[in-house]
Amino acid sequence: MSTDSKTRFTIPKPKTVGLYVTLYGAAFLFIVPYLYMVSTSLKTEDFAFSQQPYWIPPEITFQWYQAVLQGAPILQWLINTLVIAGATTIIVVIIDSMIAFSLTKLDWPGKRIVFTVIIASFMVPIYANMVPLYTIISDFGLLNSPLAVILPFSAIPIGVFLFTQFFKDLPDSVIEAAKLDGFSTFQIYLRIVLPLMKPAIAALSLYTFVYTWNQFLWPLIVLQGETSFTLPVGIVTTQPTQVFQPGAEMAVTLIAAAPLFIVFLILQEHLVNAVQMQGTTG
């Protein structure tokens, strides 16, 4: 910090003070729900039901975490969620990057129509489709299987759109040069396009992973047995204690939120990029 800027900040303008108070005040309010979750999960029954909020519990207990881990198949839900989000992400990155490569760098009749149909389908909400989709999944015998979630979520067009935006910026001369060097189309895709698109792939992977991990309604419909649930479905449909306990609810909530939250704190630049990409290209 140079002395220059220090002297500048010793007499803050009222406007600056207002800005700081507003933003940090808002930030404080944003943190309150987290504080409530953490502190309640550590409270004994008496303090959790107490009318007065104890933000720092006078007495700390881990009983709810113990009860929740014993009372519900949380580990199984975690694995299910990981499998579904992971598989969807891998499929989306592969098939979306392939078609985006084809739409931007290869010339074939009808590709404009295909692109238009895909972009128009942006507006088809998966929820409006849920009844017919349910019958299709059921006809395939996929109910209760992770594929019941993975396949429909692999069809969502946003990744195609984002990848085409990025592939457009890839100079055609690079592709032409590779062709002259005798590269096949597949080699161009694998050895040139994909390595050059690493940042876009990282951003889209993370976005798809988070998006799929957090899905609630569709998994709720197609995953019907307790052992096939994902975390978001499991934590609201199964009560881990015999009677309602605020502490147990917040413990299970915290366990469900923690994995992705930690990933977010580490990789937030990529996730923010992925979200911002949508806004600037859209």
Next chain:
Amino acid sequence: MATKDTGSILSRLPGVDALDSETRDGVLFALPYLLVFGVFLLYPLLKGLYMSLFDWNAFNPSQSEFVLAENYVRMVQDPTFWAAVRATALFVILTVPTLVGLGLVLALGVSQDIKGKRFLRTVFFSPYVLTVSVVSLIWAEMYAPQYGPINYYLGLVMSNPPAWLNSFTFAMPAVALATIWWTVGFNFVILLAARQGVSERLYEAARIDGASTWRAFKDITLPQMRSAIVFVTTVQLIASFQVFGQVFIMTNGGPNDTTQTLVMYLYRVAFRQQEFGYAAAIGYFLFVVLVAVSLVNYKFVGGDD
């Protein structure tokens, strides 16, 4: 090894000249996505329209009876459906302007010359990575009339704080507030990027011309951020029209169906009452409304884009 040569093998197939090989590769590369897209997005869209014309038998589809527009007639005459439309409209009105406005205010604030930008961005964006179940469970407890912190503090300044999720008047605003906390970060980061993309030269020029802060906001910031604002508004409209998880978990549509939104009603009709034909009709209604809203939004707000 095998995959490495796919392209050249294909182009060596008999009867394929140089021009056709690009077409062939183009179609091959598009095919995997198009298959998934066709089976799990386009086909259901068409099947939904078909199903909505039947008294669909969920357990034995071949026993379904063709009823033409009966499901749509029933929908128009169904008071519970209209209550769901009203509940959805209320939720949209409560959330969309606030989500866009607050997102814009936070973005403009954080884009100023202040300390702790990164911290602020992390805090405002963080709830967006939570799943709706986590958000709903936390807020449902905070709203609890007996032991929740919100009514404890309200009780210090007023004698009869509302029963929030059990209240006819306040249940929907309560769900809306939780939603705003959850998703405003999405708009915030997009608008922040848009604001940072506005050239500072424009503001310098305005300062030299003696333009007020308000004039600079109205004549530079808003027009320059227009496409980003249209984008977040459209995304929020679509998301809010389809609200489900929050109401399902926090209120289960209650009290007395006041928070039963369209997707929630659709879920009930389909998976509690097993009336697939009627549910498909409601789904189609929702689809048409969403398309109309997006188009209108782009036409009137989006302008030239």
